[in-house]
Amino acid sequence: MADDLGLRSVKDSVSTEEWQARVDLAALYRLVAYHEWDDLIFTHISMRVPGPEHHFLINPYGLLFEEITASSLVKVDLEGEIVDETPYSINPAGFTIHSAIHAAREDAHCVMHLHTDCGVAVSAQKEGLLPLSQTAMIAMHDLAYHDYEGVALDLDERERIVADMGDKSLLMLRNHGTLTCGRTAAETYLRMFFLERACKMQVMAQGGNLNPCGDEVQSVVAGQSNPKGMSILSEKLVWPAVLRRLDRNLPGYDS
Numbered sequence: 001m002a003d004d005l006g007l008r009s010v011k012d013s014v015s016t017e018e019w020q021a022r023v024d025l026a027a028l029y030r031l032v033a034y035h036e037w038d039d040l041i042f043t044h045i046s047m048r049v050p051g052p053e054h055h056f057l058i059n060p061y062g063l064l065f066e067e068i069t070a071s072s073l074v075k076v077d078l079e080g081e082i083v084d085e086t087p088y089s090i091n092p093a094g095f096t097i098h099s100a101i102h103a104a105r106e107d108a109h110c111v112m113h114l115h116t117d118c119g120v121a122v123s124a125q126k127e128g129l130l131p132l133s134q135t136a137m138i139a140m141h142d143l144a145y146h147d148y149e150g151v152a153l154d155l156d157e158r159e160r161i162v163a164d165m166g167d168k169s170l171l172m173l174r175n176h177g178t179l180t181c182g183r184t185a186a187e188t189y190l191r192m193f194f195l196e197r198a199c200k201m202q203v204m205a206q207g208g209n210l211n212p213c214g215d216e217v218q219s220v221v222a223g224q225s226n227p228k229g230m231s232i233l234s235e236k237l238v239w240p241a242v243l244r245r246l247d248r249n250l251p252g253y254d255s
Contacts, residue, residue: 060088100158
């Protein structure tokens with residue numbers, strides 16, 4: 001069966017595991033479009049293909065996120081070279097950041113990078129994300145920062161991105177945007193949802209007198225945001241719910 005772009009489905013020509021990765025990643029792209037987090041055809045989400053080949057899926061350059069399907073995703077190697085026949089190209093600047101994290105972090109099966117208005121606004125603030133909301137404090141304890149070095153075309157930057165991120169799952173790319181990673185699409189999505197919401201709340205709150213929370217309560221919230229609980233929440237409750245939302249509003253991602 002062909003999708004709306006006229007592409008034949010690749011479901012029968014890839015493994016069951018790869019097809020599921022494709023569906024999950026296409027769903028993430030559609031969710032970004034649904035939330036209006038997209039930036040025309042720019043920014044990226046990538047997903048590791050299960051197996052020993054170290055292959056990854058990323059968006060075809062030129063498609064809007066609301067158009068992306070499981071079959072239109074492009075498979076590349078760790079250097080960003082396309083490994084399967086496709087009518088599309090990819091944006092090399094996009095995979096520079098993603099390849100760095102995929103290569104260095106075994107737990108980074110999925111990497112999402114955005115350029116939202118509020119995310120970029122907070123990334124441009126000297127103090128970064130502030131403890132102004134419960135949502136911010138859920139994100140802050142797992143958040144690192146990387147200074148802007150220009151459009152990500154220099155492969156040498158990959159080492160600095162990895163060093164700055166360390167073992168954190170969220171990254172603020174200063175003057176640039178936001179990034180999250182996770183073992184699954186669900187984890188990566190929920191982390192970004194919290195980070196982007198926190199940024200939006202901060203930008204809105206800065207119109208008045210700020211009342212940031214102190215270190216003690218920040219520590220309490222960090223302890224309550226344990227990885228196991230967040231994983232269960234994302235996989236068992238949030239992800240099925242947002243897929244139902246996509247099926248109602250932006251169907252066809254799984255074609």
